[in-house]
Amino acid sequence: MVIRGKEEEYPDALVVEEAVEEGWISVKDVTGKKRLEEYGIDKGEVEEISLALDLKSREVLMDQSHARFAAEVMGLVPKGTVYLLLKALRKEILNFDDYLKCLEILVSRGFRMSDDVYIEAVRLGKKLVEEGK
Known part of the structure; x- marks a missing residue:
């Protein structure tokens, strides 16, 4: 995502890249995405929910109502x-x-x-x- 963001000259991409380099943000592979596709949520939201489940987290940060619903169904607590x-x-x-x-x-x-x-x-x-x- 950072590579594409840098190519499209999004200023946030540089901030994210720096945060990754400094250890503030870590990059993880995500598993178990298939079961979330039925909710019609964006790829990023699917990956966020899947990662939270993989890491056994309780909370996820998301604002879209249908993604929040999917997170709740999966036992997570969405925060906006x-x-x-x-x-x-x-x-x-x-x-x-x-x-x-x-x-x-x-x-x-x-x-x-x-x-x-x-x-x-x-x-x-x-x-x-x-x-x-």
């Missing part, structure tokens, strides 16, 4: 991007302004989030800050 941002806010990796900016950037770049989810994300972020995380 907003969850990850809230976790970064709680651990003070992000401050509240940066958290809001991340939400805005996601939406401006086509991340699908209902108004209700956006409002709840802001409310939860504010609550974390007010409670001292």
